[in-house]
Amino acid sequence: xxxxxxxxxxxxxxxxxxxxxxxxxxxxxxxxxxxxxxxxxxxxxxxxxxxxxxxxxxxxxxxxxxxxxxxxxxxxxxxxxxxxxxxxxxxxxxxxxxxxxxxxxxxxxxxxxxxxxxxxxxxxxxxxxxxxxxxxxxxxxxxxxxxxxxxxxxxxxxxxxxxxxxxxxxxxxxxxxxxxxxxxx
Numbered sequence: 001x002x003x004x005x006x007x008x009x010x011x012x013x014x015x016x017x018x019x020x021x022x023x024x025x026x027x028x029x030x031x032x033x034x035x036x037x038x039x040x041x042x043x044x045x046x047x048x049x050x051x052x053x054x055x056x057x058x059x060x061x062x063x064x065x066x067x068x069x070x071x072x073x074x075x076x077x078x079x080x081x082x083x084x085x086x087x088x089x090x091x092x093x094x095x096x097x098x099x100x101x102x103x104x105x106x107x108x109x110x111x112x113x114x115x116x117x118x119x120x121x122x123x124x125x126x127x128x129x130x131x132x133x134x135x136x137x138x139x140x141x142x143x144x145x146x147x148x149x150x151x152x153x154x155x156x157x158x159x160x161x162x163x164x165x166x167x168x169x170x171x172x173x174x175x176x177x178x179x180x181x182x183x184x185x
Contacts, residue, residue, distance in 0.1 A: 008042045016157030019076050020149055028076050032067035035079075036060055077144035080156045084137035091130045100126035106175075118179055125171055132167055136160055 011018070015035070022031045039060050043053055067075045094100040099107065102122040107114050114122075140160065143152040 004041065005045045008038055008045060011038050012042065014157075015079065016153045020153040020157070023073050023076070023149065027071055028073045029068045029071040031076055032064055036064035073149070074144060077152050078141070080140040080160065081137045081144065084133045084140060088130050088133035088137065091126050091133065095123065095126055095130075102126050102129070121175070121179070128171075129167075136163065
């Protein structure tokens, strides 16, 4: 099952490239059906709670049905927008129903004893990630609606991943520098 999860994750990471090359040979509806199948497999592998599976399967079938009916490449290109908005929503949800995602990660790093200064910091970082995902969704939307397939693929298949990696690396480096060296935590 773990190997299947890795293959699915790789297919999802390569989504922009698969759309770019796939739309040159297949109608969007067939690509949508293919990706809906991959997402269905992902849900089986990843989703832990029954209500999560049902909600995500329902959304996946609704999206696949709309894509099949409309047969639009633009709808295929909107998936990164929905993913970013979903991530922003989930990070925001963890602000109202703590602990936030960065707080959970920091708790593991500090073996459950999270100093108050670090907890406040992780809440601020959660807000930063929410803003980042909203901005990223906005740029992904602009590339899907107003730019060529090549620009969309470049942004969503490379630049967005680099931006996520840089934000994560800078945040982690800053946390190490400030909390481990300066505060000795």
